[in-house]
Amino acid sequence: MTASLLQLRVAAPDPALQPLREEVRGFLHDEIAAGSFVPVADCWVRGSSPAFSRKLGARGWLGMTWPKAFGGHGRTNQERYVVIEELLAAGAPVAAHWVAERQIGLSILRRGTDAQRHAYMPAIARGESYFGACYSEPDVGSDLASVRTRATRVGSSWRITGRKVWTSQAHIADHFFVLARTSTEGRKHDGLTMFIVPATTPGIDIRPLVSLNGEHHFNEVTFDEAAVPDTAVLSGEGKGWQLITAELAIERSGPERILSTLPVLREMVARARLDAGHRDAPVVVGELVARLRTLRAMSLAVAAEIEAGGDPAVQAALVKDLGTRFEGDVVAAARSLWPVAPRQGAADRYDDLVAQAVMHAPTFTLRGGTNEVLRGIVARALGLR
Numbered sequence: 001m002t003a004s005l006l007q008l009r010v011a012a013p014d015p016a017l018q019p020l021r022e023e024v025r026g027f028l029h030d031e032i033a034a035g036s037f038v039p040v041a042d043c044w045v046r047g048s049s050p051a052f053s054r055k056l057g058a059r060g061w062l063g064m065t066w067p068k069a070f071g072g073h074g075r076t077n078q079e080r081y082v083v084i085e086e087l088l089a090a091g092a093p094v095a096a097h098w099v100a101e102r103q104i105g106l107s108i109l110r111r112g113t114d115a116q117r118h119a120y121m122p123a124i125a126r127g128e129s130y131f132g133a134c135y136s137e138p139d140v141g142s143d144l145a146s147v148r149t150r151a152t153r154v155g156s157s158w159r160i161t162g163r164k165v166w167t168s169q170a171h172i173a174d175h176f177f178v179l180a181r182t183s184t185e186g187r188k189h190d191g192l193t194m195f196i197v198p199a200t201t202p203g204i205d206i207r208p209l210v211s212l213n214g215e216h217h218f219n220e221v222t223f224d225e226a227a228v229p230d231t232a233v234l235s236g237e238g239k240g241w242q243l244i245t246a247e248l249a250i251e252r253s254g255p256e257r258i259l260s261t262l263p264v265l266r267e268m269v270a271r272a273r274l275d276a277g278h279r280d281a282p283v284v285v286g287e288l289v290a291r292l293r294t295l296r297a298m299s300l301a302v303a304a305e306i307e308a309g310g311d312p313a314v315q316a317a318l319v320k321d322l323g324t325r326f327e328g329d330v331v332a333a334a335r336s337l338w339p340v341a342p343r344q345g346a347a348d349r350y351d352d353l354v355a356q357a358v359m360h361a362p363t364f365t366l367r368g369g370t371n372e373v374l375r376g377i378v379a380r381a382l383g384l385r
């Protein structure tokens with residue numbers, strides 16, 4: 001395990017993918033020129049545009065790797081990686097569909113029934129259906145197996161009661177993935193079940209959790225005897241823990257864990273070119289670009305491993321730890337090279353982007369599992385704990 005953990009098969013980007021990359025770049029260039037969106041930092045959390053999501057769906061750039069039978073496009077993970085990378089680099093508004101397309105669709109494909117696949121996947125691939133991931137609860141984040149939201153069987157249906165927090169995009173979601181406790185017997189991990197719950201189900205209340213900068217991405221979602229049929233169970237009763245750990249491995253492995261602040265770094269490169277007299281800028285920016293290159297190679301290696309049918313959950317945890325720290329370091333370097341008072345909405349492009357990134361940087365190492373928890377995963381795989 002130790003050897004394979006430390007060996008990531010690094011491969012150069014496949015040149016055969018360049019035409020697809022150019023196609024996506026051309027599309028994004030035209031969209032920006034047409035005023036369809038203004039690039040933002042941390043776009044996969046902050047930039048929500050259902051209209052833009054539908055445009056991506058119409059181009060076949062959502063659900064790319066899923067089978068055509070379920071609305072997908074039968075393309076490779078490497079092709080999807082190219083599309084995702086370009087969207088993130090451009091700071092495009094992808095948050096509306098992000099959770100549904102990145103992890104929910106795949107979970108349904110891998111663990112759902114055919115009826116569930118047909119019911120949910122095509123609409124996600126069209127960019128028309130958005131999901132909220134209702135996992136975290138007050139006092140239950142890192143220790144997710146301690147979830148207290150209860151689902152009780154009543155005849156052939158279930159009643160869900162509990163409170164979830166930090167549910168990204170719940171206010172625009174049409175469905176939720178809800179992790180709930182269905183048994184208190186045995187190991188706490190074994191009593192968890194995942195449900196697919198329509199947002200319109202009576203008994204669900206969605207309240208905004210507004211960030212300090214006034215933005216609204218998070219929500220508190222409460223369930224008060226919300227009733228769903230037996231067919232809402234994904235993967236079987238008591239299978240929630242296996243499902244969520246597999247899903248989190250996917251969630252942690254993408255290029256969004258290194259590219260959230262790329263729009264800022266691009267501006268820094270441009271500034272360093274213009275500000276030729278700045279002594280430190282070439283060195284600091286150069287180091288960041290070199291780190292990015294290394295991280296990208298590692299991230300591509302994880303993607304290739306997934307493509308090959310492997311399970312690089314530990315490598316993904318490692319790359320996420322390094323990648324999210326890099327994202328934060330970009331923001332710190334931007335502030336120290338050309339100090340700006342964070343003013344979101346500032347007329348100057350650099351000031352505005354840095355302000356956006358400053359406000360979001362504290363979240364980079366938390367979301368999707370904190371870095372301390374990820375290091376615990378790596379340490380366990382190395383036999384150190």
Ligand SMILES: Cc1cc2nc3c(=O)[nH]c(=O)nc-3n(C[C@H](O)[C@H](O)[C@H](O)COP(=O)(O)OP(=O)(O)OC[C@H]3O[C@@H](n4cnc5c(N)ncnc54)[C@H](O)[C@@H]3O)c2cc1C
Pocket residue numbers: 045132133134135136137139140141142143165166167168169363364366367368369370371372373376
């Ligand atoms: C931008 C963003 C989006 C999010 N979106 C969603 C969402 O859509 N759905 C959802 O369900 N959740 C979401 N979350 C919540 C996220 O998953 C949790 O914040 C995260 O899992 C940490 O949980 P916590 O906040 O309860 O922190 P805690 O678990 O209370 O951790 C507090 C501190 O203790 C440390 N710690 C905890 N346990 C250990 C340990 N065993 N070893 C070492 N250190 C430890 C942590 O690293 C951290 O520094 C989101 C969070 C953010 C920031």
